[in-house]
Every structure is written in C-alpha cells, then in structure tokens.
Amino acid sequence: MDTALFEQDALALVDRLYAAALRLTRNEADAQDLVQDTYLRAFRSSGQFEPGTNLRGWMFTILHNTFLNQRRDRGRSPIDADSEAVEQAPDDRHASANPEELLLRESLDADLRAALDSLPPTYREAVWLRDVEQFSYDEIAGIVGVPIGTVMSRISRGRRALYDDLVTRSGEYARRAGAGGEIGARRV
Amino acid sequence: METCREISPLTTRVADNEATAAERGRVDDHVRDCAPCRRQLHAERGARQLLREREAGLVAHAPLGLRARCAATRVQAAPPVRRPIPLLSRAAWPIALAATLVLAVAGSAFYGLFVNPSRAVAAQLALDHLKCFTLFEDPAGLSPADVQAALKARHGFDITLPAGRAAEGLRLVGGRRCLYLDGSIAHLLYRKGAVRVSLFVLPTGEKLSQTDLDVLGHSAVAFTRAGRTWVVLARAPHAEMEALASAFSAIAD
Numbered sequence: 433m434d435t436a437l438f439e440q441d442a443l444a445l446v447d448r449l450y451a452a453a454l455r456l457t458r459n460e461a462d463a464q465d466l467v468q469d470t471y472l473r474a475f476r477s478s479g480q481f482e483p484g485t486n487l488r489g490w491m492f493t494i495l496h497n498t499f500l501n502q503r504r505d506r507g508r509s510p511i512d513a514d515s516e517a518v519e520q521a522p523d524d525r526h527a528s529a530n531p532e533e534l535l536l537r538e539s540l541d542a543d544l545r546a547a548l549d550s551l552p553p554t555y556r557e558a559v560w561l562r563d564v565e566q567f568s569y570d571e572i573a574g575i576v577g578v579p580i581g582t583v584m585s586r587i588s589r590g591r592r593a594l595y596d597d598l599v600t601r602s603g604e605y606a607r608r609a610g611a612g613g614e615i616g617a618r619r620v
Numbered sequence: 621m622e623t624c625r626e627i628s629p630l631t632t633r634v635a636d637n638e639a640t641a642a643e644r645g646r647v648d649d650h651v652r653d654c655a656p657c658r659r660q661l662h663a664e665r666g667a668r669q670l671l672r673e674r675e676a677g678l679v680a681h682a683p684l685g686l687r688a689r690c691a692a693t694r695v696q697a698a699p700p701v702r703r704p705i706p707l708l709s710r711a712a713w714p715i716a717l718a719a720t721l722v723l724a725v726a727g728s729a730f731y732g733l734f735v736n737p738s739r740a741v742a743a744q745l746a747l748d749h750l751k752c753f754t755l756f757e758d759p760a761g762l763s764p765a766d767v768q769a770a771l772k773a774r775h776g777f778d779i780t781l782p783a784g785r786a787a788e789g790l791r792l793v794g795g796r797r798c799l800y801l802d803g804s805i806a807h808l809l810y811r812k813g814a815v816r817v818s819l820f821v822l823p824t825g826e827k828l829s830q831t832d833l834d835v836l837g838h839s840a841v842a843f844t845r846a847g848r849t850w851v852v853l854a855r856a857p858h859a860e861m862e863a864l865a866s867a868f869s870a871i872a873d
Contacts, residue, residue, distance in 0.1 A: 439694060440760065446690055450682035464686050471690040541677035544670065548678075562636075563671035564678055581629070588632045588664060595663035598670070 438478050438487075442471065445491050448565065452492065455560050456499050458549050466502060470495045489567065493575045496557070547597040555590030562587050622650055624657055631657065635664035685769035688795075691758065692770070741822075742833040742840050742851075748798050748807060749818040749838065749853050757793045757809055757816075767795035767808070777806045779821050779848070789813060790867070812864070815854055819868060822849040834858060841865035 449470060453463035474494050481490055548556055554576075561567045561575060569587075573580045627650045633639040634647045651658040671678070764781045771777040775797040794809030798820065806821040822828075828849060833840035839861040840853040852865045 436760070439691075443687065443691055446682045446687050447679060450686060451679040454680055464683065464689075467682065467686060468689050468693060472693040472696055475694050475696075541674055544674055545678065559667070559671070563668050564675050566672075584629060584632045588628070588660070591632075591635070591664045591667035592660060594671075595667040598667075 435478065438481065438483075439475070441487055442474055442478075442491060445488060446471075448488075449491060449495055452495060452557075452560060452565065453499070455545075455548060455556055456495075456553070462502075466495065466499055469502065470498045473498055486571065488565075489571045489575060492561070492565070492567070496575050496577075543598065543601050547594050547601065550597060551590055551593055555586050555593060558583055558586035559590035559594060563591075621653060622646060624650075624654060627651075627654075627657055628660075631661045631664055635661060635668055683769070684763070684766050685773045688762065688766040688770035689774065691762070738828045738833065739835060741828060742853075743835045745798075745805075745818070745820050745840065745851060745853055746836045746838040748820075749816070752794065752796060752798075752807055752809060752818070753816045757811075759793065761811075762792050762794065764792050767792060771795055771797070771806055775803070775806070777821070779806055780846070781808060790817065812854075815856055817852065817854040817856075817864060820851040820853065822851065843869045845869060 446467065450463060450467050453466040453470075454460065457463045457466055470491065474491060477494070481487065548560070551559065557576060558572060561572045562569075567575065569580050569583050572583045572587075576583070627647055630639060630643050630647050634644055639647065647657075647661065651661055768779070768781045771779070771781075777797070781792075781795075789812050791811045792808065793811050794807075796807050796809075797803050798805035798807040804823040808819040808821070810817040810819060828842045828851065833842060833851070833853075838853055838855050839858045840851050841858075841861045841864070842849055842851045843865050844850070850865075850868065852861055852868055854861060854864070856864075
C-alpha cells in the first residue's frame with residue numbers, strides 16, 4: 433500500500449479513535465497519550481497491514497491492545513482484572529424496572545457519557561464499538577480478542593446496565609422537575 | 621415455551637435487527653409471556669437507539685495539536701536509513717580529489733564562522749534547514765494552527781505562526797524545535813513551489829548582522845517582530861529572500 437495514502441487514511445480516523453480512547457481512559461490527557469501511542473505503533477507496523485482490508489478495525493485493534501499494554505505497564509489492568517468476574521456475575525436483568533421512555537430520550541449527552549463511564553470497562557468498550565462505531569459482532573470479537581458469544585453477552589448486559597442507569601438518572605430529573613428543579617435548563 | 625436462557629442470546633440480534641425471521645418469531649413468542657425478557661429487549665433497543673441518535677454529541681473532536689503529534693509519530697516510526705558505503709572505485713578518484721579540495725575550501729570558510737557569531741548562527745541554521753527538509757518535511761502540508769499548538773504543547777513555544785497564504789505561494793510543510801542554542805529555536809518549514817524555505821524563530825536578544833547571513837550557498841534575511849528575531853533562509857537569490865522576509869514580516873505583524 434502506498435505509504436502516504438496509508439498515513440492519510442489512518443490520520444483521518446483520529447477523531448473516532450480519540451473518542452473511543454476517552455471512553456476507555458475517562459481522562460483527556462491519558463486519551464491523547466493513548467491515541468498518539470496507537471499511531472506510533474500503527475506506523476511502525478504499517479507493513480503488516482494488508483491493503484484493501486479493514487483499516488478502521490485494524491486501528492481500533494491497535495488502540496485496544498495499546499490501552500491494555502499501558503494499563504499493564506502502570507501496574508493494573510481493569511479490563512483483564514474484572515472481565516472474568518463480570519462475565520460470570522449474575523444477570524440482574526430480571527430485577528424490577530420502570531423504563532420511562534420519554535425521560536430517557538431527554539437525557540443529556542453528559543449524562544449519557546457519565547452512564548457509559550460508569551459501566552464496567554468490558555461492557556463499555558463492547559457497547560461503544562457496537563452502537564457508536566457500529567462495528568459488526570465479528571469485527572468487535574477481532575478487536576478485543578474474545579469469542580463472538582462473549583461480545584454479544586457484553587453488549588447485551590452493557591446496554592441493559594446503561595439503560596437502567598439512565599432511567600435512574602431520568603427519575604431524579606423528574607423528581608427535581610416536580611420540585612421546581614432545573615430540568616428545563618439542562619435539557620438539550 | 622422456550623426458556624429465558626435459550627432466548628437470551630437472541631435478544632441482542634433482534635434489537636440490532638440482525639435476527640432471522642425465525643429467530644424474531646421465537647423471541648416474540650417468548651417475550652409475549654415473559655416480562656423480564658420483554659424488559660431486556662426493550663432496554664437493549666432503547667440504549668442502542670439512544671447511542672446512535674446521540675453519536676454526534678458523543679464523538680469528541682480530537683484536539684488540534686493531537687493530530688499534528690500523531691502525524692509526527694511517522695518520523696519516530698520510520699526505521700533508520702542505512703545505506704551501504706560503496707568502496708571507492710578507480711573511476712571515483714578524481715571525484716574524491718575534487719571533494720577534498722571543496723572540503724579544504726569549505727574548511728577555510730568555516731574558520732571565519734568561529735570568529736563571527738552571526739555567520740556561525742547562519743551556518744548552523746543552514747545545516748538545520750538541509751537536515752530538517754530531508755527528514756521532517758510533510759509533503760501533504762500542515763495547518764499552521766496545528767503546528768502552533770504542537771510547538772506550544774510539546775516544546776513550550778508561545779509564538780503566533782505566520783500562516784502560509786496563497787498570495788505568497790507559501791505552504792507550511794513542517795514545524796519542529798531546532799536543537800541548536802539549547803533548543804530555544806522554533807523551525808518552520810515552508811515550500812514556495814520547488815524552493816524549500818525555512819523560517820527560524822530565535823529567542824529574544826539574539827542579534828544577527830545582516831551582512832553575514834549568506835553562507836553555504838544559502839541566503840538568509842533576519843527581521844525582528846514581536847520581540848523575537850526571525851530568520852528566513854533558502855537556497856535562493858538574496859533579492860528573493862528579501863521579498864520573502866517582507867512577506868513573512870507582514871504576516872507576522
């Protein structure tokens with residue numbers, strides 16, 4: 433592949449990679465370091481990229497692996513540490529819930545980000561790759577290096593946890609609004 | 621009726637509209653009589669739809685400087701160039717002899733550099749100009765704002781870069797810290813057609829004598845703006861450099 437073209441196509445993904453890095457690290461400075469390190473690794477490995485294949489998936493795979501390496505280097509790896517426990521945790525989807533569709537849709541982007549950030553890292557990454565980046569199940573399995581069944585389980589549980597969190601937040605708004613709170617000012 | 625465990629793997633595919641008609645039918649039959657699975661499907665659909673609707677608000681734009689820093693990693697990533705040193709053939713001896721003479725002449729010229737500070741600075745800048753265009757030029761061009769942000773973030777240079785304007789035919793193709801003078805010089809690389817033009821921003825207090833700045837086949841013109849000394853340098857006639865310096869000076873104002 434033409435080197436200049438590869439670099440141009442790779443650099444065009446910087447916004448998407450930075451957004452994903454923000455969700456992984458939950459910190460702007462760490463996200464910038466992660467993206468920069470991702471590009472360094474990508475350019476070093478550009479000879480291994482097969483032209484005509486999925487550059488976006490390839491870059492996100494490097495981002496994921498770089499994130500794991502950075503966390504490992506810093507002495508902790510939340511994804512590795514909690515993933516197994518999270519996969520085996522009891523599914524609480526049968527717990528009672530009263531979804532409020534209208535309030536959910538009026539949730540702020542900031543609340544959505546906060547709800548995403550409160551998800552376990554494995555769920556957060558799977559939901560982000562599926563619903564924001566719109567990767568296929570196969571692609572996500574390749575990026576994070578787990579079987580498709582695990583990917584789908586993470587997406588399912590992640591979406592449910594996200595939804596429940598947002599419903600809870602919406603309920604708080606509703607209560608505040610009823611008490612003369614600031615919901616009107618905070619709506620998008 | 622199928623169990624929740626049997627239906628559970630299908631709810632995500634149904635929420636994503638990726639299930640087959642048969643799978644959808646199985647899920648529909650099940651959720652009709654199973655409130656927990658109905659809520660699960662509802663939650664998956666709701667979360668998915670919300671994220672997709674809010675995608676634009678969730679995907680942050682990368683900071684300006686980050687793009688420049690990522691682009692700059694290309695240089696770090698590039699393997700060192702190792703060129704074989706060919707043995708000197710008999711036919712090359714005349715060339716070697718000529719090169720020796722050139723070096724002798726250049727050596728005597730360099731003697732002058734050490735007794736003239738302005739000339740020494742100009743020679744160093746000319747060498748940096750040659751080196752940096754060989755190693756760091758970005759043929760695609762760069763945004764002055766990106767380079768300015770990167771220089772500030774990485775090296776602490778708080779300078780306002782003159783933007784390359786089409787009227788002057790100048791295109792910014794690189795920016796870095798020059799390691800000369802303790803790394804206190806910002807070096808901007810421009811193209812004016814085929815001509816490589818360097819703009820050096822020296823720290824406050826560096827005074828250069830204009831009559832001593834044409835060295836090593838390069839012309840340079842210095843001017844002072846915003847409390848700093850700016851030097852424009854290229855392999856071009858001195859008159860052309862004066863025009864370029866005027867253009868840069870006007871943009872820097």
